Amino acid sequence: MRGKPSAAAVRPAAKKKRRSNSTTSNVLSLLGAFVATSVALGLLLAGVLLPVTGMGGAGVKSGVKMFNNIPSEFAENALSQQSKILAKDGSVIATPYDENRIVVASSAIPKVMKDAQVAIEDERFYQHGALDKRGIARAIASNLFSSSTQGASTLTQQYVKVAAQRQALESGDKEAAKEAVAQSGAKAYIRKLKQLKYAVDLEKTHTKDQILTSYLNLVYFGQLQYGVEAASRHYFGHPAKDLTIAEAATLAGVVNLPDATNPVKNPEAAVKRRNIGIQKMIDQGFITEAQGRKAINSPLNLKLEENSSGGCATSKYPYYCDYVTQWIAQQPALGKTRKERLGKLRTGGLVIQTSLDPKKMAALDANLKKRVPVENGADVQAAGVIIEPGTGYVEAMAQNTKYSVAGTDSFNTSVNYPRSGFPIGSTAKIFAIVEAMHQGRAVDSTVNVPRMNSTKEGRPVYNFTSQNFPGKCGQGRGVWSVGNDHQVPAGPMSLSKATAESVNTAFGVLVAQLGPCNVRDAYKRLGVYASDFKSGGWSEINPDPSSIVLGSGSSSPVMMANAFATVAADGKYCAPRPVISIKQANGRPVKLAPNPCKQAMPAEEARGVAKIFKSVLGPDGTAKSAALAEGRQAFGKTGTVDGSLHTWFVGSTPQYSTAIWVGRGGENTNPIKNVTIGPKHVGNFLYGGDIAAPVWKETMDAISKGLPKKAFPEPGSGVIKGDQITVPQLKGRSEADAKAELARLKLQATVVKQDLGEVSSGQVWKSDPAAGQKIGEGKKVTLYIKP
Template sequence: MHERATDLGKVVSLLGAFVATAMVAGILAAGLLIPLAFATGRTAAGGVKMFDDLPGEFTAAQLTQQSTIKDARGGILATPQQENRIIVSLKDVAPIMQKAQIAIEDSRFYEHGGVDPRGILRAVASNAQGGGTQGASTLTQQYVKLTLQENALRNNDEQGALAAVRKSAARKIQEIKYAVTLEKEMTKDQILQGYLNLAYYGDLAYGIEAASQHYFSIPAKKLNLAQAALLAGLVQNPGKTDPRNNPEKAQARRDVVLDRMRVLNIISDKELKAAKAIPVKKMLHLKNPLSNCAASSEPYFCNYVMAYLKDTSNHALDALGKSEPERVKNITGGGLTIQTTLDPVVQQMALKELTQRVPIGNTALPRAKGDTSKSGRTRFVGAAASIVEPGTGRIIAMVQNTSFPRSSKDTGVAFNQVNLNVDSKYGGTVGQHFGSTAKMYAIVTALEHGLAVNGTVPSKYANKKVPALYTPQEQGPCGSQDVWKVRNDESIGGKPIPFRTATANSVNTAFASLVLKLGVSNVRRTMTTMGLHQGNGAPIECYPSPVTLGSSDATPLTLAASYATLAADGKYCPPDPILSITTADKKPLKIGTNPCKQVIDKDIARGTTELLKEVIKNGTGKAASLGSRPAAGKTGTTEDNAEGWFIGYTAQLATAVWIGTPDSQSSLRNLTLGGRSYGDIFGGTLSAPTWRAIMLGASVGMPERPFGDPSQKVLNGDRISVPYVSGLSVADATTQLKNAGFLVQVAGQTGSNLAQGLVVYTDPSGTALRGSTIGLYLSSGYTPAPPPAQTPTPAQTQTQTPTPSQTKPGRKKKH
């Protein structure tokens, strides 16, 4: 540490000499116009007293510096900032840079005590002799001036900022007092460090580290002589000498610094010559800061993170501030390091798999030439996928098939600023119709009401052309005033269907009948409990169609997090993109944990998974199979094939894939997309294989974990006796069966001697699951006569080996 050369008394004495000299010369010296009051000896003592009475307490600037947003592996995604500044300690600044800055600004920095009397007198003499205006401010004084200006700007005090740099006697004398006081409170190295971090180096680079990164793409500790001289020369007039915009002036100024360093014997003649020989233009390796998300490698995710951090309804981040302006100030000026959950390897893999099947900026073409139908018009097909971690809500990846526009030239369907994965308040959308993925919530509600996995569900008959009709009375309180028409993709229904079959084949009428039996509002409550909502934040609409068939809007991230509840044995975790936040001094910011909550019983979650496994094993989602890795999920296709979904999960990951037409409700039919032709596109034909590819890639290195098994009660239910109702009317039989705890449906007719319309038998009979549907088979009113006996032929009378026969013919499944 260098010894200070002067104390306050000596400075004041020398200041008096400067005052006298300045008055004799009658000039402006170093920006200091000495008032006439100091001209007489009588007032000299008063001037010294006035100096002593000036405020001396000085507060160093709380510098704003850029924050850094990183991915889960440490890669930088963005550097949100008010100013491009990175604060570093002096040990992280190359010694040659320190010497260059001192040489050109204040060569006696380590010898004076904040004010350099020799420099003042030299400036006075030079100016008096007509040598031009020569400044006398020390590096400490410059640090004081810059600090006062910075503090005023931080307080939005524009007048104070102007006053900090105004040329006036009062301001200069106060600056001197602060400088002298500061040298008593800070070491020389602390002052130099503060100056190097505070100084402006042009082209929006504040502080030596940001300047070094910006102009040379290296840290300040690696600066060489030529680079150090170039930067040291900028602070005097950064607006006119920055090397990016004024390379010739920058080079001239650099050479002045080099010459000064040679005069002070800091460098040799050889070093001087070698440094001057390098053209400034060849020295530059410009790197612009990732000051906003548009410059990020992951702009959609970056924008989402910024919006998430500013969301004051998220109280886990209250340490950032209670108001949005306070949070913005800390995020852009607090020097925070924000570690996110995004895995860049999984992110790039997911983007590749998604865009191979639904290319960026695609214009889907009609499959057949000359097709002028509405379904065959050329249009853009969008796609998006979100991956979350069950049990934590961490967002592992978030991709879509558009590019973020970075200039006014980036236009057309290939470019889009809107994040297709997230809610509107985070820069996303209101969502898309989510189709039959809604049926998962009916399953959860049904199991909670006692229906068993191996039970049956009621179902009206319907096919593509003939809908089942549900009256307003059947729809209940959340219904509409109109008859609800529900179609199936195959001819099925009219009697109870095994719950596994209804789920695997996504039978619309089975779930419509089930939801109405359970109550639309009850299933909707399950949706809300499991985190499902529209992209505008509102709950799913309380009507049969949105709750049963997903004719309401939701986003991929919302659905992925909701389905992850099942993988986490009933624990719902809101989507969370933040791993940690550390302050500028490397201390963890105390942020709350993600508010995960057990929202459904573990046994119910496992029972739901048992049914959703059937979708992949035997149903509409076969194309999503992960081989030996256990997985469950649900397809979703909206009316007229406008949207296709697959949402599924393993024990470790949950992923939602959406493919559709974001700007219209035109159908996904007869398209050529990604080099492949399609007829009708369902959730199982394009979204499911895309989900499979993404999940296989994301699961690399993960063990194959089985799901937990549901209990026998959830699997087989609470079996109770089925009342004997043969011979009763439908009304009487229904009353007895409902009183016993069953649902009832007329399932068909059979030959019988009982009067027409009376119940002959039930299916099942004996015992059945409490709450399951009992099918009634009614008498046709007659018993068909047996067929006439046939006389056997000689060949038929020969002894033959009997062949087994089925009591009921087998039914071929339609997928």
Template sequence: MSKTRFDGLPPGKVLSHLGVMLLVSAVLGVVVSGLAIPFAGVAGFSARNVAESVDELPQELETEQLPQRTEIQDKSGKVIATLYDQNRVNVPLRQISRTMVEAIVAIEDYRFYQHGALGLKGTLRALFTNQAAGGVTQGGSSITQQLVKLTLITQANGDEEAIKAAKEDSYGRKLKELRYAIALEKRHSKDWILERYLNTAYFGDGAYGVQAAAQHYFSTNAKDLNLRQSALLAGLVQSPEAYNPTRNAAQAKVRRNVVLQRMAQLSVITDAEADKTVAMKLGLKVQDQPNGCVNSRAQFFCDYVVRWLMTDPALGETADERERLIFNGGLTIKTTVDMGFQRAAQDSVSSHVFKGDAAIGGLALVEPRTGNVRALAQSRPMGKGKGETFLNYTVPKRYGDASGFQPGSTFKAFVLAAAVNQDIPLTRTFPAPSERGFAENSFETCDGPYQSGATWTVHNSTSASANPNLYEGTQKSVNTFFAALEQETGICEPWKLARAMGIDLAKEWQKPAFTLGIADVSPLDMAQAYATFAGRGLHCSPRPVTQIEDTDGNVLKEYEKQCTQALPSPVADAVNDVLRGVIEGGFGSALNPGQPAAGKTGTTTGNQAVWFSGYTPNLAGAAVVAGVNKAGHPESLDYKSVGGQTLYTSSGSTTAGPIWGDTFKAIAQWLPDDDFTRPSSSDVAGLLIPVPSVSGLSYEDAKDRVEAAGFTAVRGPSRTSGVARGLVAYAYPGDRAGAGDTITLYISSGPKKERKPKGGGGGKPGGGKPGDGNNGRGNG
């Protein structure tokens, strides 16, 4: 060894050089090791200790799937949102331009295909140069070593300690990096390593991987990158922020030209090509990749999709696992939103309720017989600014954090349906004075008479004849009429029916004022319920997603529609015949979209919220306008400025109805001109067919028996029951239904397993005061 190599260096530098040599000898096992051993004592190591430390390192580096951005698509396949922690789209090496490959190899590791895991010449040169300079002035890592470092950082998943360890400027880190690099080279081809590197590297400005970088900086794909573009991108990986062309164009150009000159020096390109390209401008055509639902054209539908998927255990055992898959899995999420419907809904909501109003306007659209959610719109956009919110008022609380609003008289439709189902003729009349008192214990709940000795005094806010029938009482939304009708039907069946149609109601809401809508609901709740009427009694759970695909286009999961016959089709036909009168001459006549439609208005006590829930045979929608204070709590709409007008009074037909009407008028052009099925008479008594008993039968035998009776049979999920496993536990509906209705056959999974009791107390649901704050003044 030349003595002059260490001349003039302080002792610390000498030891540092020796450490470098020892590191190289330990890893490579080359002739240099013989030179390092005599100095081992000086460096504080022994050759044996170094060898043992190398042997203790892991043999292989696990290369997990790289985080990739997820796309959310509308029903036609157009992207409406992208989600990612790292903006990356993996591409195979064959889809990266040859020029880009040559540029990155030339500037980062020109002997990549000739050497092994470690480029010895480059590493020694860089290590000694950096030691002499007292800092990092020259890079010496091979592409394989760089990939190891990038992989460790990426797989740290934001763990600051792990990231710090991956970047640590120490011999220990370098030793570990080299061992991993050797393992990678043994396990994978050079092409695989280079492909992985180009997909892992960070190119600045939020772009990870060469495909995302090509799209971001040049609005092109990696396979189409030319020399000027390739040289710029290849230069970025050394220091993505220092050479960021969107903020540091001059430095970026200098670095690009260094790459071009290096390519010419290595004869990858000619001097003439280099000179010509050096003279060119950067040629940026920046295209940002929006991240998250806040940047979507359907913000709250997107948010609903994410939160809906987060509840699916098939996407991961824990919430963290599901979130990682959704935001980093490179998924293609195919949804049900129709952007034509979405634009119409959003335009209508925004024109009737301004974002800065002390009120919320919202609308949900659901397709009957599929449950497909076609649009979700609300007046306050997503964000933290003035007049913005992250609360999704259009969906149930578990998907949007908003508690919902009382639906008022839109709940009368459930009492109407229960009455028809109980063979109460549509021509039946009830006295309807402007005010009437009802003993609360005269109303039957599922557990017997309502436990209260109070009198419920009901007031009308609309006028009607003295003894209206079910048509007039509904179309004019007469409160005293419906209190009397509910007294006859009982509260239990309307409550059960509302639940079967998608409204999540606890038993505590079995109160006399149920018919006046005292439980908080969302527009999506009401839209799916009224879609059940439109679908002739078939209730389908709201479905925002139809399918999820992975990065290779393989289907990870399909979401089939989930439907059950919630009420017999003749009953739904009769309800439709009554509710179409609301639009065809009733309170909602001004909302008529020009094709068969039905609906119901709703207003709560004190005008805190007003509703219109309506539908055609092919689409259902529920619109709400509700007063809210700065804390987000309900308050009256009276005297508020909403949509540029002061509301001295409000109602479902005049305040919420126009949101529904304008939306349906805009989209009527895309809806088939179908009509409702007319009931065979004004009284549907006798039209319902008994459903045969099938409990204990095999599925095939039960299916044959149900279809022989004139119904359609479908297989339902398993249910615990006393019936033997694999046989039919029960049918739903199980009593009566209309000809052709869908009967779901639920399969028994056997008795419920006994669980050992755990300690702890219980409690009863709160009862609330009679009427629960609704004195029956809510109108239609």
């Protein structure tokens, strides 16, 4: 019985009809894209498909002219490629990039890779020009008489298309990028014609090998890999120069359909596509039958090299990497703006040689986190920096946090970021001694410890007033109450003893004599500034006595390490920096500004400061437990802020200067007491000698092993004894007479006009240092003259 065919019987016929419609559409698309534009502009008769010879008429000439008049705007922009940030030993810290690409020369791409790409995408690449007439005819025939769809663009045309799309994307023109690869519509026809013209011109100016090399450096190979070198390293774990037949065919097969034939996500499709390519290589005579059979029967053999964004988040040293990035963002040699410089870092293929030493980094990081574990229950943070004296190179940087881009732990607590830094406590005392040496005080000189004259919260204190600190850097009308951490007898005390025991009242008196403004200038000479949390910037240390004497102002570990490094380097200051050199992708060096080094203080004065601060690690010092192994010389200073919110140890050997900070890094303002931090139980309060100093010692011992034992040069007897010249009594003398007297004594004179003192106009009412004090030859004496 005959009846209606079943639905199952109808469906194949429907498929056949759809296939026929698809075939017609493919042919029309192929013909339309080429013929429509060719006829419209006379291109068909212009000699691109047919030779002009023998053809006449205005149409031909017009077509030739119109085609030739299409502007050759195509320019091969420099390819975006990854940069490399290298440690001191050449190991890779990070590879910043927008596109993970490593551009290589033709010689680094093996013949087998070039052959594989030609075989699977454009077998007549070496025979035709920009347009393959035979290929177009074959594609039309194939699309007309079979269900398959073939394209007819050459490798040169494909290169132009992908390059045009990339250029549009880089310029931010998303519409142009879309048009660059559009397959239908009037704009697509115009685009194809323009790209054909570019391809024709490119074939005139470039060799086939140059075009193929550029193509293989440009195209996308899936898995966020751009260019054959990055792809080879990612998929097979080795450079492109070592690709086998099977590996090359795998990569060549990925280019056309990077998602569908991705060997990681779709290994079966990748092998099928690979084997098609290998067979084509056999058919085209690139390899022998035996070579091809062996390659076809081989496994994919992927050896994936995982790579992420290549940025600091995935670096082994994320905080240091971030420090390098921020430093680069400030270098004019890499661009006019911060955006341009960071763009160059991500796309320029730079090779950035840093001063990071992995061994020092490992020692610092391990010791810091051993003493102050990450996410410890006491909510205490820590950070440390190692700097080389005499160069400013930052060799290590660590903190006890896990780097997180999404969270606050991406903040680098060691450097001078906006709203960073911590109060430095008694490490500030080094600046008072620097200024004391500058004003001619001797290492063996003394300062009078005042007798306590009040109590504060049940603790004996000395109240400093405007009588102690007059003038613009003075105390004003308020009272500054200063106590000591232990009982100290009143009376004369050597600078070394006052430093070793960190006697606050002694330093209050010393700074009152030196002048807070002068001590503030010592901070500046050694490159130390204070964080201004309101503005988010960095400015001069507040000249009020509390900031100047006891370090209530906030600074950073990198600044403090570098200040001590300046003293260790005989007074030579070099701005801290993480980068030694930068090379462009072509190997040429980037002309960076030289590291600004200067003599911040005379060598003799620096040696006097170092001699005094050696006492801190001596038997009576606040950091006697931090004395280094093997009898190595070092100087340093502990620091503790009221409430133990911030504690420090900063110290230096002749080879390395290290700063360690331990304290509250967030909004927690609870005093650090009665808590356990790592192996240390803190009772009443945390001090700089409790954790910061042991971390410093363990780190310095580790990084000093094997180094020669160096000693700090001893200062001359004049700096130690300081008995050369006594400042004369100059009160009441005219400015000219006072200057003449100082010149006779081989002392320098500077003048400050100030309307104080019971003297006549134009007379000296005070000198600094005061009359009767002994200073070295050539030292400065400030004359205060009544206007």
